[in-house]
Amino acid sequence: MYRFTVGFAFAKVLLIGVAIAAGAPPPEQGTADALKDQIQKLQDQLEHLQLRVAELESGKTNLPSPAVPALPAAGEPAPVRAAGWSPAEPITVARSGSTYVDISFDVMANVGWSTAQNDEVRTGHHAPYERGFSLRSAELALEGAVDPYFKALSTIAFALDRDGETVVEVEEAYAQTTSLPWNLQIKAGQFYAPFGRQNTQHAHEWAFVDQPIVLNRFFGPDGLRQPGAQLSWLVPMPFFTELALGVFNNRNTSFVAGSAHAHEDGAEQHGYSPLHGGEPVERKLRGPGDLVLVPRLCTSFDLSDTQTLLGGISAAFGPNDSGPHADTQIYGLDLYWKWRPERAEAGFPFVSFQTEGLYRRYEAAQRIGDTTELSAETLHDWGVYGQLLWGFKRRWVAGLRAEFASGDDAGFDSPVRADRFRLSPNLTFYPTEYSKLRLQYNYDNRHGAGTDHSVWAQLEFMLGAHAAHKF
Amino acid sequence: MNRQIILITASALVTICAHAKLNVVATTADLAAIARAIGGEEIEVTALAKPSEDPHFVTPKPSYIAKLNRADALIEGGAELELGWLPPLLDAARNPKLALGALGRIQASSAVNLLEVPTTLDRSRGDIHALGNPHFMTDPLNAKAVAELITARFAALAPEKAETFKLNLTQFNAHLDSKLEQWEKLLRPFAGRRVVAYHNTWPYFARRFDLKIDLFLEPKPGIPPTPAHLSDVIARMKAENIKVVLVEPYQNRKTAERVAAETGAVVVDFCQFPGGLKGTEGGYIELLDYLVTTLAKAFETTERQ
Numbered sequence: 001m002y003r004f005t006v007g008f009a010f011a012k013v014l015l016i017g018v019a020i021a022a023g024a025p026p027p028e029q030g031t032a033d034a035l036k037d038q039i040q041k042l043q044d045q046l047e048h049l050q051l052r053v054a055e056l057e058s059g060k061t062n063l064p065s066p067a068v069p070a071l072p073a074a075g076e077p078a079p080v081r082a083a084g085w086s087p088a089e090p091i092t093v094a095r096s097g098s099t100y101v102d103i104s105f106d107v108m109a110n111v112g113w114s115t116a117q118n119d120e121v122r123t124g125h126h127a128p129y130e131r132g133f134s135l136r137s138a139e140l141a142l143e144g145a146v147d148p149y150f151k152a153l154s155t156i157a158f159a160l161d162r163d164g165e166t167v168v169e170v171e172e173a174y175a176q177t178t179s180l181p182w183n184l185q186i187k188a189g190q191f192y193a194p195f196g197r198q199n200t201q202h203a204h205e206w207a208f209v210d211q212p213i214v215l216n217r218f219f220g221p222d223g224l225r226q227p228g229a230q231l232s233w234l235v236p237m238p239f240f241t242e243l244a245l246g247v248f249n250n251r252n253t254s255f256v257a258g259s260a261h262a263h264e265d266g267a268e269q270h271g272y273s274p275l276h277g278g279e280p281v282e283r284k285l286r287g288p289g290d291l292v293l294v295p296r297l298c299t300s301f302d303l304s305d306t307q308t309l310l311g312g313i314s315a316a317f318g319p320n321d322s323g324p325h326a327d328t329q330i331y332g333l334d335l336y337w338k339w340r341p342e343r344a345e346a347g348f349p350f351v352s353f354q355t356e357g358l359y360r361r362y363e364a365a366q367r368i369g370d371t372t373e374l375s376a377e378t379l380h381d382w383g384v385y386g387q388l389l390w391g392f393k394r395r396w397v398a399g400l401r402a403e404f405a406s407g408d409d410a411g412f413d414s415p416v417r418a419d420r421f422r423l424s425p426n427l428t429f430y431p432t433e434y435s436k437l438r439l440q441y442n443y444d445n446r447h448g449a450g451t452d453h454s455v456w457a458q459l460e461f462m463l464g465a466h467a468a469h470k471f
Numbered sequence: 472m473n474r475q476i477i478l479i480t481a482s483a484l485v486t487i488c489a490h491a492k493l494n495v496v497a498t499t500a501d502l503a504a505i506a507r508a509i510g511g512e513e514i515e516v517t518a519l520a521k522p523s524e525d526p527h528f529v530t531p532k533p534s535y536i537a538k539l540n541r542a543d544a545l546i547e548g549g550a551e552l553e554l555g556w557l558p559p560l561l562d563a564a565r566n567p568k569l570a571l572g573a574l575g576r577i578q579a580s581s582a583v584n585l586l587e588v589p590t591t592l593d594r595s596r597g598d599i600h601a602l603g604n605p606h607f608m609t610d611p612l613n614a615k616a617v618a619e620l621i622t623a624r625f626a627a628l629a630p631e632k633a634e635t636f637k638l639n640l641t642q643f644n645a646h647l648d649s650k651l652e653q654w655e656k657l658l659r660p661f662a663g664r665r666v667v668a669y670h671n672t673w674p675y676f677a678r679r680f681d682l683k684i685d686l687f688l689e690p691k692p693g694i695p696p697t698p699a700h701l702s703d704v705i706a707r708m709k710a711e712n713i714k715v716v717l718v719e720p721y722q723n724r725k726t727a728e729r730v731a732a733e734t735g736a737v738v739v740d741f742c743q744f745p746g747g748l749k750g751t752e753g754g755y756i757e758l759l760d761y762l763v764t765t766l767a768k769a770f771e772t773t774e775r776q
Contacts, residue, residue: 032493043570066764148570175563178562178570179567179570181741183540183565185565220638234536234540234564238537239534239536240534240536242563259542300533301531308533310533338530340530342524343524343720344522344524344525344528345525345723346528346693346695347525347528347530394695394723399665402528431695432594432598433598433634433693436596441748466551466555468531468558468559469531469555469559470531471531471532471533471555
């Protein structure tokens, strides 16, 4: 993560954005005569066009369909724009198909209050701070075709920390192949590992303002995401089935935490792991076994014309930092079901249910702790969440999420392994597809810490290219 | 022995080729209907969106990925109609036959001239399609242009059946031309009439049949009706004696009924897609037949009142 001052970072991005969008030289400084000439020419053209329109309308003929391109051998010619730029012409930003890159900018601004504070209960980097106003995600997304072989997507997220300083984060920056044979696809760069359902979603796609507890505990506040590569295969079957295998660097909460010790309670242990209590060991890359491997299988069925089910199993295997030979294994099951009637208006009404269950086996080696020496042991953790959404009326969605996470007894008593139960009802209003207002309450019970109550309001707004929805 | 194997393989290949129908996926039912009219028995057609479904908001079911993966051709409306749901499905489908510019990627909008292309893009005016109004199939002449495009592509994809496709196109055109004459005759007495619609779906239909469908229950495209806007619409309907409100299967009929009750107008069920309303299942021409006769009837009944 890099820190810049707010002004500098934004100004730079904006300048780059404008340069990309305009893609044309500034208007030439002509004399008044030249401008007059130009206006006269435009007027002539306009009259000509008006005549032509009148002709066509009176003839009541269909405008001649542009000769049907029977054999677009070299692809359909892209619409040609007039050369140069005139002041009368609007600057078009991110009009689909007329720029090389689709740009969008998505902001989530929050206000809230909680009985807890200082990261005691919030889960996820993009979740609102417990008290007061916060802006934890202003995400610039760039997407487009690189060439006939790759498409690329990059999301750069800005966030303001408690001091109002800007934090910049490369959420994702990857290329994906578009023309591999045998139903294969390769993705490479920085991106979310294909584990479960929510891990691959950006914060603004979430149905709640924060990350599920179990994902936060197992994968950290940014999720399971590192530079890596992924091969996936669409299995040639009558129904949707996809197999994926990702390989990533090992920096992650459940693997080699590195400097990213941030946890749900933010309790930095001054050099000691908040998870296993020992001094973390550096795990150098000696071979492929020191990387994190993420296999996933997912499949989907239409239960009827109005109901669809999507399910998957995932795993993540890699080294951890409790000792030079210790490993972690994580397994997950996910299920998503959605009902929507055939006459839904703008996507409403609907009912959906999403659940994920994860189990982690963490081999903790013999460790040197804060005060004691901890013996070798295996830590077993698990967690589950289920969320029900009801789009009861056009623009309105009511949601309820229930979750629980737990770990077995171990030599080190870790707060990020203790029992935790959370119940979160929320209500979201979508004025359009480009904005939303969300109100959420969290009842949060942590074993040993007691019960906390939090209320958050969130406003999301988006500029630029229309983002398509995935199932 | 060897000869036998060769013979069996050869005959198997011939059988496969003879039976290999073009596998066509269409995003909406109107495009699927045209494809069926042109392809006839020589193709398999699957429509993704249900005819009663809002084409802007189709659930991107993973089963569509499997369908797109196996398709030889995809017919889409284009002009951003499917922007909200089709691109990720195509990404996941990994089918180079459907890549932009490929023969199998048939964008219907490329065969027609779009109306209402905005000169500036500004979402404070609602969800406007940057490339123009995408509901162009409601004009029969646009449907002819699209049918022509589909025929050309089918012929290029399956040259051995090109003659059949061309013959089917000629028949389709002839049938449509004769029908169009009837439709124009039916609606001619009502030329210039103003009609209210829930959403701005009908500018092409209106242009073809000389109607004015330019007053909408939605205050702006994609924004649900508000009481203030509806009372404006009601006032204008009363002032101009507008008696017909068009509503599509996925739109809020209750709102239309309320407006109609206040103004003594009738609500007319309209639909862009064959099969979206009872009696329109037959195909594109049957759908237009239904729309024109229903509308003409509505004009007549409200006139007598």
